[in-house]
Amino acid sequence: MAPDRQTLTCKRGTQPAVHLCAEHKYATCKQNDIDIYSLTVDSKVSSRFAHTVITSRVVNKADAVREATFQMELPKKAFITNFSMVIDGVTYPGNIKEKAAAQEQYSAAMARGESAGLVTATGRKTEQFQVSVSVAPAAKVTFELVYEELLARHLGVYELLLKVRPQQLVKHLQMDIHIFEPQGISFLETESTFMTNELAEALTTSQNKTKAHVRFKPTLSQQQKSPEKQDTVLDGNFIVRYDVDRPVSGGSIQIENGYFVHYFAPDSLSTMPKNVIFVIDKSGSMMGRKIKQTQEALIKILDDLSPHDQFNLISFSAEATKWKPLLVPASTENVNEAKSYATGIRAQGGTNINDAMLMAVQLLEKANREELLPAGSITLIILLTDGDPTAGETDPLKIQENVRKAVNGQHSLFCLGFGFDVSYAFLEKMALENGGLARRIYEDSDSALQLQDFYQEVANPLMMSVAFEYPSNAVESVTQDAFRVFFKGSELVVAGKLRDHSPDVLSAQVRGQLHGENITFVMESHVAEQEEMFRGPKYIFHSFMERLWAYLTIQQLLEQMWVNTSSRGPPGGHPRPQHLPRLFTGRNSPSMQETWVQSVGWENPLEKGMAAQNILSRKKLFFFSSSSLSAIRMNTPAVPAPIQAPSVILPLPGQSVDQLCVDFRRPQELVNLLSDPDQGVEVTGHYETAKACFSWIEVTFENPQLQVHASPEHVVITRNRRNSAYKWKETLYSVMPGLKVTMDKAGLLLLSRPDRVTIGLLFWDGPGKGLRLLLQDTDRFSSHVSGTLGQFYQDVLWGPLDTADDRKRTLKVQGRDYSATRELKLDYQESPPGKEISCWSVEL
Numbered sequence: 001m002a003p004d005r006q007t008l009t010c011k012r013g014t015q016p017a018v019h020l021c022a023e024h025k026y027a028t029c030k031q032n033d034i035d036i037y038s039l040t041v042d043s044k045v046s047s048r049f050a051h052t053v054i055t056s057r058v059v060n061k062a063d064a065v066r067e068a069t070f071q072m073e074l075p076k077k078a079f080i081t082n083f084s085m086v087i088d089g090v091t092y093p094g095n096i097k098e099k100a101a102a103q104e105q106y107s108a109a110m111a112r113g114e115s116a117g118l119v120t121a122t123g124r125k126t127e128q129f130q131v132s133v134s135v136a137p138a139a140k141v142t143f144e145l146v147y148e149e150l151l152a153r154h155l156g157v158y159e160l161l162l163k164v165r166p167q168q169l170v171k172h173l174q175m176d177i178h179i180f181e182p183q184g185i186s187f188l189e190t191e192s193t194f195m196t197n198e199l200a201e202a203l204t205t206s207q208n209k210t211k212a213h214v215r216f217k218p219t220l221s222q223q224q225k226s227p228e229k230q231d232t233v234l235d236g237n238f239i240v241r242y243d244v245d246r247p248v249s250g251g252s253i254q255i256e257n258g259y260f261v262h263y264f265a266p267d268s269l270s271t272m273p274k275n276v277i278f279v280i281d282k283s284g285s286m287m288g289r290k291i292k293q294t295q296e297a298l299i300k301i302l303d304d305l306s307p308h309d310q311f312n313l314i315s316f317s318a319e320a321t322k323w324k325p326l327l328v329p330a331s332t333e334n335v336n337e338a339k340s341y342a343t344g345i346r347a348q349g350g351t352n353i354n355d356a357m358l359m360a361v362q363l364l365e366k367a368n369r370e371e372l373l374p375a376g377s378i379t380l381i382i383l384l385t386d387g388d389p390t391a392g393e394t395d396p397l398k399i400q401e402n403v404r405k406a407v408n409g410q411h412s413l414f415c416l417g418f419g420f421d422v423s424y425a426f427l428e429k430m431a432l433e434n435g436g437l438a439r440r441i442y443e444d445s446d447s448a449l450q451l452q453d454f455y456q457e458v459a460n461p462l463m464m465s466v467a468f469e470y471p472s473n474a475v476e477s478v479t480q481d482a483f484r485v486f487f488k489g490s491e492l493v494v495a496g497k498l499r500d501h502s503p504d505v506l507s508a509q510v511r512g513q514l515h516g517e518n519i520t521f522v523m524e525s526h527v528a529e530q531e532e533m534f535r536g537p538k539y540i541f542h543s544f545m546e547r548l549w550a551y552l553t554i555q556q557l558l559e560q561m562w563v564n565t566s567s568r569g570p571p572g573g574h575p576r577p578q579h580l581p582r583l584f585t586g587r588n589s590p591s592m593q594e595t596w597v598q599s600v601g602w603e604n605p606l607e608k609g610m611a612a613q614n615i616l617s618r619k620k621l622f623f624f625s626s627s628s629l630s631a632i633r634m635n636t637p638a639v640p641a642p643i644q645a646p647s648v649i650l651p652l653p654g655q656s657v658d659q660l661c662v663d664f665r666r667p668q669e670l671v672n673l674l675s676d677p678d679q680g681v682e683v684t685g686h687y688e689t690a691k692a693c694f695s696w697i698e699v700t701f702e703n704p705q706l707q708v709h710a711s712p713e714h715v716v717i718t719r720n721r722r723n724s725a726y727k728w729k730e731t732l733y734s735v736m737p738g739l740k741v742t743m744d745k746a747g748l749l750l751l752s753r754p755d756r757v758t759i760g761l762l763f764w765d766g767p768g769k770g771l772r773l774l775l776q777d778t779d780r781f782s783s784h785v786s787g788t789l790g791q792f793y794q795d796v797l798w799g800p801l802d803t804a805d806d807r808k809r810t811l812k813v814q815g816r817d818y819s820a821t822r823e824l825k826l827d828y829q830e831s832p833p834g835k836e837i838s839c840w841s842v843e844l
Helices: 099-111 289-304 332-343 353-369 396-407 424-433 447-458 527-535 544-563 605-611
Strands: 005-009 018-021 023-029 034-046 049-060 066-075 079-087 090-093 116-121 126-135 140-150 158-165 172-180 185-192 203-207 211-216 236-244 251-256 259-264 274-281 310-316 320-322 378-385 412-418 438-441 461-469 475-478 482-487 492-498 505-514 517-526 648-651 659-663 670-676 681-688 693-701 706-710 714-719 722-727 732-736 739-743 748-752 758-764 770-776 796-801 808-813 816-827 835-843
Touching (some): 049 066, 049 126, 049 544, 066 140, 066 158, 079 126, 126 140, 140 544, 158 172, 185 211, 211 236, 251 505, 251 544, 259 461, 259 505, 259 544, 274 353, 289 332, 310 332, 320 353, 353 396, 396 424, 412 447, 424 438, 447 722, 492 544, 517 527, 659 816, 681 770, 693 770, 706 748, 748 770
Parallel strands (some): 018 116, 034 172, 274 310, 274 378, 659 835
Antiparallel strands (some): 023 066, 034 049, 049 140, 066 126, 079 090, 079 140, 116 126, 158 236, 185 236, 185 732, 251 259, 259 492, 310 320, 461 482, 461 505, 475 492, 505 517, 648 659, 670 681, 681 693, 693 706, 706 714, 714 722, 732 739, 739 748, 748 758
């Protein structure tokens, strides 16, 4: 299927020709002596609604005409509300039109050889917006792009993503993010994939109860990769994450300028039991990496099932096969059996989606008829496939009809499309028609994590049949006000317009079902107080609530239109409704020589959202190697054997010169490396004796509650059930309350906390390739530290040198004697290939 795209065209007269690009990142290219002398990003987030303005100013320093390119990446759910250029003092505003007209003008402009712009999908969360313009010698051009989005709550956080890629040093580069949340900001963190220690000095964050301001303003020298190079280090993601305080009622009604928004996300509810059928594609196209990652994810998901849940598995190729004849409780025995079944799934054959889906519904219906479903439980079907139907019923429309009739509004269907060979439009419509949603799983090293994260979003249902009610004499219209299921970590949002003479107090009721019983939340909001709250502050984008209401209205309209269109769509795979609402139209100037047109992409309306509306000093370091290798004595023969790396190089308290090298010899699997309850940290690892290495090392913090899992493939950071995967040597800078996480180009990941031991993880790809653990400031360990390695920070006594061999001595640790031998080892704290060190070697 071709990628989603929005199109932008321009007519060229005597003025310079133009070409454009966009995404929730900003990038401006240096081309042919075009200098970007100013680049600013100003994002105001008011009550989750983000209004972002990117302004780029360039000058042509050449003595001839040059082409300047303005390139941006936006979130897929953002919509552009304005784009304009100022060329030689003349402003050229943009027009936004619906798809058909935009496509027609785009095609015509291209046929005439005129400049044209495209907005195309470029990543999982973003799409690109680009414009080029010819610039006269010494002339200046200002590009301004404005876009808006409603930040959705996923797994307990809101996320504002900005992509930073100026591609050259910029004299004035500044990003400002202002956040205003009347409910109160419960936590705030920032993360970047390009931040260095030097750049970190350019990042400032201030916060009080309801407001936060994040500023990033690097100097030219801070932007440089090195003093002798003019290349910029700014290339990657800048992310702000936060959440808000929740009242007892679980909801908040906010009012501004005659419009209101009602946020609902109660945290005190207990999770409802669920009955879930996993429908897994095992056709031939799933062979290899896909089926392996699916099995890995499914095993993790099965471990996450609650004992109160019931489940079953269906695997299908040309035929569908159920694991058990009925749903079974998620007991330890059943889960372990299911994991064994999942491990044995083999990929081959065709793709019979129809029979597999009907079998899943029949399992649920049979359990319901026989009263085997727990009272107040919820039923879910989760389908994972990577291709089009090729066996049994193969007509997508007929399959959709069959599934819709079978489900009959009684169950929620979630469809996961693996890769790009799948007909995503078909899966998406089938999910939307049956009270669920679809998600594309990208083929990458973290595909299993993508599957797990999706499951976490639907793993904890808190309410079902949720309905919002407002008095008719106060509210004129509202957006979607009924929802089938509310899941933990998400948020339900209803926006509306108040009547001209509405009461002074806006009341609301939210009704739903919990564990089979009806439950009602009652809340109210004083109109005048709310209006005053939003009227004064200069740091918010005023009249935002009307635009928020429009955003939701059009987003939901697009979704409805999508469900009502054919899943096949027109040639090229893009269903295109002919008439779309248009919220923004730039003012046309009589002197305007270019006409800008943006259109709607329809390959994934849920992700598109409102694209249609266009409204690291190292000291006291501890090293852990994943390879346990034989030691080489100092008195080496004439032809010495290669010096190897120990499993551990450990600096001990009070030992200013000597270091302890530790190797593992006895068979071990899961190893408690160290634990310090006073520090609130535990480090474990899985040691494979046959390979003499660790397959993974895991660090768990109590505060903040966070887990870091390192494997040779990547690092996974888990917080609030949300997984973030990072490849080794991918730069990272993340600051959250009580913890800073950084990774440099050498692949050293450091986890640092104030007045605590700093823990590092490293995947060494030189000699002795493997995982390592590093500790900094080990004198901060408490007296309660324990574990295989933690014991060396307790009562450690060195015995005298052996009189017969001064290379040997005894080390007494907590009453136990260890034989230590002086040997040469490789120290991997240095860059590859490391350096030789003399240390006391101990075998465990």
